[in-house]
Amino acid sequence: MSKIKILGSGKEVGRAGILIEQDERFALLDYGVNFDENDRPIFPLHVRPKDIEIIILTHSHLDHIGAAPSLYISVMPKLGATPLTLDVSKILLLDMIKLNGPYLPFDEQSINDMLVSAETMNYEKTYEYGNFLVTLMDSGHIPGSASVLVETNNNRILYTADMNTIETKLKGPHKLNGVKADTLIIESTYSTSNHPPREESEKRFIDDVNDVVEKGGIVLVPAFGVSRGQEIMALLEEKGFEYNVWVDGMIRDIAELYIAHSGYLRSPRLLLKAMQEQRLVKGWNDRRRALKEPGVIIASAGMMKGGPSLYYLKKMSNNSRNAIFMVSYQAEGTPGRNILEKGYYSDGNKNFDVKARIEWFDFSSHTDKRGILETIKGIQGLKRVVLVHGEPEGQKLLSEEIKGLNDNLEVIIPDNGDEINLE
Numbered sequence: 001m002s003k004i005k006i007l008g009s010g011k012e013v014g015r016a017g018i019l020i021e022q023d024e025r026f027a028l029l030d031y032g033v034n035f036d037e038n039d040r041p042i043f044p045l046h047v048r049p050k051d052i053e054i055i056i057l058t059h060s061h062l063d064h065i066g067a068a069p070s071l072y073i074s075v076m077p078k079l080g081a082t083p084l085t086l087d088v089s090k091i092l093l094l095d096m097i098k099l100n101g102p103y104l105p106f107d108e109q110s111i112n113d114m115l116v117s118a119e120t121m122n123y124e125k126t127y128e129y130g131n132f133l134v135t136l137m138d139s140g141h142i143p144g145s146a147s148v149l150v151e152t153n154n155n156r157i158l159y160t161a162d163m164n165t166i167e168t169k170l171k172g173p174h175k176l177n178g179v180k181a182d183t184l185i186i187e188s189t190y191s192t193s194n195h196p197p198r199e200e201s202e203k204r205f206i207d208d209v210n211d212v213v214e215k216g217g218i219v220l221v222p223a224f225g226v227s228r229g230q231e232i233m234a235l236l237e238e239k240g241f242e243y244n245v246w247v248d249g250m251i252r253d254i255a256e257l258y259i260a261h262s263g264y265l266r267s268p269r270l271l272l273k274a275m276q277e278q279r280l281v282k283g284w285n286d287r288r289r290a291l292k293e294p295g296v297i298i299a300s301a302g303m304m305k306g307g308p309s310l311y312y313l314k315k316m317s318n319n320s321r322n323a324i325f326m327v328s329y330q331a332e333g334t335p336g337r338n339i340l341e342k343g344y345y346s347d348g349n350k351n352f353d354v355k356a357r358i359e360w361f362d363f364s365s366h367t368d369k370r371g372i373l374e375t376i377k378g379i380q381g382l383k384r385v386v387l388v389h390g391e392p393e394g395q396k397l398l399s400e401e402i403k404g405l406n407d408n409l410e411v412i413i414p415d416n417g418d419e420i421n422l423e
Contacts, residue, residue: 008044010416011392014063017044022152033066052077054129058161059145060088069110079118084144084261140164140174142227143264165371169234177378188390191398217321222309224302225250237274244295248281248308302328304335323357384410
């Protein structure tokens with residue numbers, strides 16, 4: 001009998017970990033972390049590494065990969081991912097050690113051991129690991145991201161991981177329509193809401209950036225280093241933005257990897273042109289220059305908890321001609337969330353009012369409720385839907401809509417630790 005066990009992402013966003021069991025051997029799909037209010041990592045439930053036949057990392061965000069090196073302290077299970085996911089994961093995991101090292105049970109050696117155990121996987125090709133057949137498909141989420149089809153003796157289990165159903169500057173939509181699966185494990189991050197049309201968000205962003213800059217101001221765009229920062233670079237380039245664009249932090253390094261793996265990009269030339277035309281910050285002199293004339297500064301980190309974006313925030317926020325345009329999700333308790341909701345940020349001792357213009361734009365790389373329902377309708381032979389990576393209240397409402405698509409579908413909203421027997 002095949003079983004699914006939820007190690008993480010049960011009734012929560014992030015900390016993904018999906019275990020598929022066949023004959024007492026396991027395929028582990030993702031093994032990520034969340035962080036508590038003190039920035040300490042929270043791991044998924046434990047699995048014995050020696051029982052793992054294969055680990056698949058669907059993409060390089062820490063909530064899907066951040067705990068994986070902990071499985072390489074004493075044994076070396078096989079690991080698979082797209083080449084781009086492996087390259088970006090190395091950068092993010094090493095950065096995580098810099099920021100959270102004292103709270104982690106692994107070190108750089110564990111990361112190196114993990115990468116030595118890895119093999120690169122291509123989309124739409126089936127790989128055999130023990131009793132598991134594994135196929136990756138483009139999930140549309142970020143460059144290099146994958147959904148995973150796992151075939152056991154009698155079951156076809158499709159795990160979407162994070163996915164998107166629309167075209168962005170970097171990516172096309174996912175390639176899941178028509179896939180045959182009896183069990184679908186699907187993300188439900190946006191289980192009750194729909195995003196505005198992407199072209200509307202893009203137009204509002206460009207119009208507002210031009211408005212600020214033409215009046216002599218500087219726009220700070222704090223952005224996630226993986227995918228979101230490069231999306232904004234490509235958007236400004238495509239729209240022919242005529243002022244300086246400075247790019248600072250991890251966004252630069254990831255953009256270089258995207259160019260090196262250009263087959264994962266919808267329009268490689270667009271990002272390459274942005275890299276050539278825009279100004280890459282190489283040190284403190286460049287940071288000071290970026291603050292001297294009207295333009296845009298795209299900087300990591302996206303929630304302004306650290307990194308160059310926090311430096312620019314402190315320098316720019318007191319001037320009403322400037323603007324802070326947020327394009328990434330802002331978690332509770334982060335400087336970005338406080339600025340959006342309360343109009344100030346804190347250095348731990350003192351609050352600082354933000355006089356700069358504040359806006360938030362929806363550039364999410366996750367699909368919305370409409371996309372979740374469309375995806376479910378596109379899977380052939382479906383018997384059950386398992387909702388993960390979402391908030392429980394929204395998942396309950398979404399489950400009713402899913403049942404409305406097909407009365408015969410079983411909809412499961414598991415807790416972490418729950419097991420699902422597949423008959």
